[in-house]
Amino acid sequence: MATDRWKGIKVPEQAEALSTRLIPRSNDDADFDILSAKTAEGRLALLIELPSSAPNVVFPHFEAIEIQKWSSGEDKSSILIVLLDNKVADLFSSLCDDIIDASKAATGLTMPQHLKRRLEKWRYLLRRGEGMSAEQERGLFAELLLLRRLIPVVGAYAAVTSWSGPQKAPRDFSFGSVFIEVKSNGGPQNPYVVISSENQLNSSAQEKLFLFVAGLGSGAADGSSIDDLVEEIFKTIGADVVALEEFELRLAAAGYVASQNHGTYDCLGTAFYEVDENFPRLTPSQLPPGVMRTKYSVDLSYCEDCSADESEVITALGGVDGERG
Numbered sequence: 001m002a003t004d005r006w007k008g009i010k011v012p013e014q015a016e017a018l019s020t021r022l023i024p025r026s027n028d029d030a031d032f033d034i035l036s037a038k039t040a041e042g043r044l045a046l047l048i049e050l051p052s053s054a055p056n057v058v059f060p061h062f063e064a065i066e067i068q069k070w071s072s073g074e075d076k077s078s079i080l081i082v083l084l085d086n087k088v089a090d091l092f093s094s095l096c097d098d099i100i101d102a103s104k105a106a107t108g109l110t111m112p113q114h115l116k117r118r119l120e121k122w123r124y125l126l127r128r129g130e131g132m133s134a135e136q137e138r139g140l141f142a143e144l145l146l147l148r149r150l151i152p153v154v155g156a157y158a159a160v161t162s163w164s165g166p167q168k169a170p171r172d173f174s175f176g177s178v179f180i181e182v183k184s185n186g187g188p189q190n191p192y193v194v195i196s197s198e199n200q201l202n203s204s205a206q207e208k209l210f211l212f213v214a215g216l217g218s219g220a221a222d223g224s225s226i227d228d229l230v231e232e233i234f235k236t237i238g239a240d241v242v243a244l245e246e247f248e249l250r251l252a253a254a255g256y257v258a259s260q261n262h263g264t265y266d267c268l269g270t271a272f273y274e275v276d277e278n279f280p281r282l283t284p285s286q287l288p289p290g291v292m293r294t295k296y297s298v299d300l301s302y303c304e305d306c307s308a309d310e311s312e313v314i315t316a317l318g319g320v321d322g323e324r325g
Contacts, residue, residue, distance in 0.1 A: 012039070012040050034046065051109070066081070102245065137263060187216070197293060213272075215270070278305055279306045
């Protein structure tokens with residue numbers, strides 16, 4: 001059973017007490033411990049005993065899970081994760097498995113950040129509805145195509161953390177003052193892209209904005225699925241654990257669930273455009289008072305003068321800093 005980790009742990013008789021059992025891990029020399037636990041109320045829990053020097057981190061909020069600090073001694077700074085609703089015990093067990101997996105690459109000082117990323121990923125997963133619409137899936141496929149190209153250019157961590165669209169940022173990719181907006185269409189036979197608002201292609205004089213367009217054909221027998229692209233990106237990222245966690249977090253935020261009957265796509269071509277004063281667009285300053293939330297289409301056949309080589313985009317990204325948070 002999923003809850004076997006807690007089998008045999010007795011409920012403590014004393015209030016505000018825990019009964020615990022150390023979880024064996026492959027990194028025996030780690031400077032922190034993870035323990036299965038039960039509270040005085042009989043609730044399942046996971047206790048992470050960290051050094052007292054571990055940084056304080058603000059964790060996401062859950063309805064069925066409580067995350068709190070726990071006193072385990074003067075030289076320890078512990079985090080207790082408690083299941084509040086037994087209806088989701090199986091999911092809680094999977095979450096614990098994921099946290100234990102994250103601990104393999106962590107130290108006592110870095111574990112709080114690893115834990116935060118895993119919890120944020122699970123917050124998105126637990127909120128997901130019926131999956132992505134066809135339009136959302138095409139958009140995600142196009143964004144992953146660009147991400148795959150950016151990783152060799154700026155490095156895995158910088159590329160993945162620049163992918164800001166899934167977290168509801170104004171731009172799909174953000175590199176300081178350089179931004180890339182991503183769109184998909186049906187290829188040369190359908191040279192239009194839909195712009196969702198007057199703000200989407202708006203930029204200031206201090207910013208450089210590019211548009212990346214992927215032409216996608218649907219349902220090709222020899223095409224690629226989102227699952228294929230995700231697996232390829234995982235392999236490209238390789239052993240960079242933090243970049244992998246950030247990638248998983250953004251996939252979850254985008255609504256991606258592995259093997260959820262995703263469609264296949266044939267990439268018919270890609271193109272970059274520089275969105276400057278010559279690019280046909282609507283911006284807030286162009287609209288009369290009272291006009292807002294516009295949605296319009298751009299015919300890319302009128303944008304040839306704004307086309308940009310990939311080398312121009314790479315040059316613009318030359319100052320990207322891959323510093324980790």
